[in-house]
Amino acid sequence: xxxxxxxxxxxxxxxxxxxxxxxxxxxxxxxxxxxxxxxxxxxxxxxxxxxxxxxxxxxxxxxxxxxxxxxxxxxxxxxxxxxxxxxxxxxxxxxxxxxxxxxxxxxxxxxxxxxxxxxxxxxxxxxxxxxxxxxxxxxxxxxxxxxxxxxxxxxxxxxxxxxxxxxxxxxxxxxxxxxxxxxxxxxxxxxxxxxxxxxxxxxxxxxxxxxxxxxxxxxxxxxxxxxxxxxxxxxxxxxxxxxxxxxxxxxxxxx
Numbered sequence: 001x002x003x004x005x006x007x008x009x010x011x012x013x014x015x016x017x018x019x020x021x022x023x024x025x026x027x028x029x030x031x032x033x034x035x036x037x038x039x040x041x042x043x044x045x046x047x048x049x050x051x052x053x054x055x056x057x058x059x060x061x062x063x064x065x066x067x068x069x070x071x072x073x074x075x076x077x078x079x080x081x082x083x084x085x086x087x088x089x090x091x092x093x094x095x096x097x098x099x100x101x102x103x104x105x106x107x108x109x110x111x112x113x114x115x116x117x118x119x120x121x122x123x124x125x126x127x128x129x130x131x132x133x134x135x136x137x138x139x140x141x142x143x144x145x146x147x148x149x150x151x152x153x154x155x156x157x158x159x160x161x162x163x164x165x166x167x168x169x170x171x172x173x174x175x176x177x178x179x180x181x182x183x184x185x186x187x188x189x190x191x192x193x194x195x196x197x198x199x200x201x202x203x204x205x206x207x208x209x210x211x212x213x214x215x216x217x218x219x220x221x222x223x224x225x226x227x228x229x230x231x232x233x234x235x236x237x238x239x240x241x242x243x244x245x246x247x248x249x250x251x252x253x254x255x
Contacts, residue, residue, distance in 0.1 A: 022078075022082075023075065023078045023081070026081065026085055027085065028044035028045055028046045028095070029046075030042075031043055031045055032073075033132045039124065040128075041098050041125060042098070042099045043096050043097060043098040043129075044076065044099075045094065045095070045096055046088070047094055047140075048092035048094070049088060056143035057093055057142060058146035058147070059093065059094045059095070059133070059136070059142045059143070059148070060094070060149075061096055061147070061148065061151075062095060062096065063100075063151030063155030063156075063162075064097065064100070064151065064152070065153035065154045069101060069103075070099060070101070070102050071099070072099075075099070076098070076100075079152060079240075081095070084240075093250070094136070094140055096129075096132065098125065098128070098129045100125045100154070105123060105158075106125060106126050106151070106154055106162075107119065107123060107126065107160075108123050111154070111179075111203070111204055114205065114207065114208075115179075115182065115208075115211070116181060117181055118161060118164065118184055122161075126162060130162070130165075130166065133169070144254075145171060145255075146171050146250075146252070146253055146254070148171060148173070148249055149162055149173045149174070149175075150173065150175070150249070151176065152176040152177060152178070153176070153178060153236070154178075156175040156176045156179070156204070157178040157179055158178070159175035160178055160180025160212060163191060164180065164184040164187050167191060170191065171192070171252045171254040172194075172252035173192070173194075174196070174245065175193070175195050175212075176236045176239050177201055177203075177233060178204065178208065179208025179209065180208075182212060182214075185216045189219040190220075192223075192252045193213075193224065194223065194225070194226070194249070195213055195223065196227075196228070196236070197210070197235055198227070198228045198230075198231030198232050198233060199227055199228060199230070199231065200229075200230065200232045201232055201233045201235065202233060203233040206227065209225065224248070226239070
């Protein structure tokens with residue numbers, strides 16, 4: 001093993017901790033949502049720099065990937081969220097980033113399968129996330145016509161799932177390297193969707209995004225799709241750095 005590889009392996013845990021540390025320094029308030037039965041969901045909240053309750057702001061729901069699960073209420077900020085922070089001056093919004101517990105999924109399906117059928121019931125973290133949104137509407141002035149969902153990997157699956165369950169809630173969706181149940185496409189045919197995936201993804205088959213996009217088109221939808229020919233599973237990196245994606249997302253509004 002060469003010296004560079006040895007150093008990389010030795011530093012990997014430290015680099016991971018550094019990433020979490022940087023995420024913890026982001027300007028997102030640490031919060032916990034508790035439902036009527038006492039079930040809790042840790043989440044982080046990003047507010048506009050100069051929040052004005054007299055103005056209505058778009059709300060972004062961000063669903064993290066499998067590697068960011070836990071209870072620290074920090075790790076879910078490592079990917080994607082920093083890009084929304086960087087763009088908060090141009091696109092002021094409220095953003096919520098809930099954290100899914102370890103060994104639980106946003107949607108209980110096999111990530112390695114060629115396809116799946118949407119489960120009849122939501123997982124508890126997803127149920128709590130949906131209950132969190134109306135709770136926030138009582139606290140903040142949210143533009144109900146501009147509620148967006150985005151997420152990566154496990155969170156990409158979560159986005160496909162949640163917009164189908166609540167098609168009248170969301171104004172747009174940006175699922176990254178995830179997959180959904182193609183049979184549900186007709187329920188979100190009118191929803192603006194921009195999906196992203198890496199052609200060389202070894203964790204989630206690129207066919208999962210391709211098939212959802214094809215299913216949407218067959219039901220009359222007009223989704224956008226970006227496939228990076230040389231990207232692996234980390235397609236969220238270029239996706240969240242795409243200025244056109246941000247411009248498109250915040251321009252969407254439910255009729």
